[in-house]
Amino acid sequence: MKRKLAIFFYFLIILPVLVHAEPRYSISLENSPFIGSEKAPVTIIEFIDYQ
Amino acid sequence: MKELEGKVKLVVKFFPYRYRDHARIAAEAAVEAWRQGKFAEMHELLIKKSPKLDRESLIAYAKELNLNVEKFIKAIDNMEGADIIERDLKLAKELDLYVTPAFFINGIKVLGVRDADYFKNIIFRELENAKQR
Numbered sequence: 251m252k253r254k255l256a257i258f259f260y261f262l263i264i265l266p267v268l269v270h271a272e273p274r275y276s277i278s279l280e281n282s283p284f285i286g287s288e289k290a291p292v293t294i295i296e297f298i299d300y301q
Numbered sequence: 302m303k304e305l306e307g308k309v310k311l312v313v314k315f316f317p318y319r320y321r322d323h324a325r326i327a328a329e330a331a332v333e334a335w336r337q338g339k340f341a342e343m344h345e346l347l348i349k350k351s352p353k354l355d356r357e358s359l360i361a362y363a364k365e366l367n368l369n370v371e372k373f374i375k376a377i378d379n380m381e382g383a384d385i386i387e388r389d390l391k392l393a394k395e396l397d398l399y400v401t402p403a404f405f406i407n408g409i410k411v412l413g414v415r416d417a418d419y420f421k422n423i424i425f426r427e428l429e430n431a432k433q434r
Contacts, residue, residue, distance in 0.1 A: 274408030275396065279312050281385070283335040285344065286310035291431040292424050294309060295405040297316040297393055300327035300347040301354055 308428060313344060314389040315382075316401050323354035325386070330359040330373070332382030337368045 277295055315331065317324035327347055334343030346362050347354065356377065363373040376382065393403075404411040406420070407427045 272409050275405055275410060276408060277314075277392070277396075277405055282312050282314060282389075283331070283340040283344075284310050284312040285341045287307050288310065290308050290310035292305075292309045292407055292427045293312060294420075294424075295312045295314060297314045297389070297398055297401055297403040299316050299318050299321070299324050299401040300331065301317070301321045301324040301352050 305424065309424060313340075314392060315386045316389060316393045316398065316403070317386065318401070323352070325380075326356060326359060326377055327351075327354040328386050329377045329380055329382045330354075330363070332385050333373050333376035334363070334366065334368060336376070337372070339366050339368060342366050343368075 279293070279295070313331070315328040317328045319325075331340065331343055331347060334340055343362065343366060346366065350358065350362065359377060360370065360374060363370050396403075398412075400412055402414065404420075406423050409423065411419075411423070
């Protein structure tokens with residue numbers, strides 16, 4: 251019974267957390283051009299090739 | 302996207318593919334426009350005019366944006382943006398990137414062209430997260 255419960259919790263709680271935990275990269279913004287307000291809560295970094 | 306005004310900032314890293322003729326000089330043009338205080342304008346113009354990004358066209362865009370053209374020509378001919386561009390290329394290599402565009406939204410990697418909804422979903426989720434913090 252305990253084991254079933256553990257398996258149940260794994261699928262219900264732990265697995266979704268694992269799946270959702272995307273890695274977040276930490277990338278320096280220093281000395282790079284930006285568009286928009288400096289203190290915006292969301293930062294999008296774009297690696298661009300203009301051609 | 303007016304609803305996102307003030308909530309999103311776009312930071313640009315230069316990732317010109319070596320085997321494309323004008324990719325590098327276009328990046329040089331963007332860096333020089335940035336140094337002359339007109340980055341957003343040049344960035345938009347380059348995207349709009351791509352792939353017409355040969356040297357003469359870039360000089361015409363600099364004129365259109367009222368940049369100091371003499372300084373601009375000197376900068377793109379001498380590759381004065383190399384410090385920034387080489388640094389970004391090195392960073393792209395460290396991050397194992399090999400396609401453009403590549404995005405990081407609050408650090409979450411998004412590769413390739415996606416539709417606006419895809420971005421909106423992540424952005425709104427990040428805004429919710431920011432509120433809760």
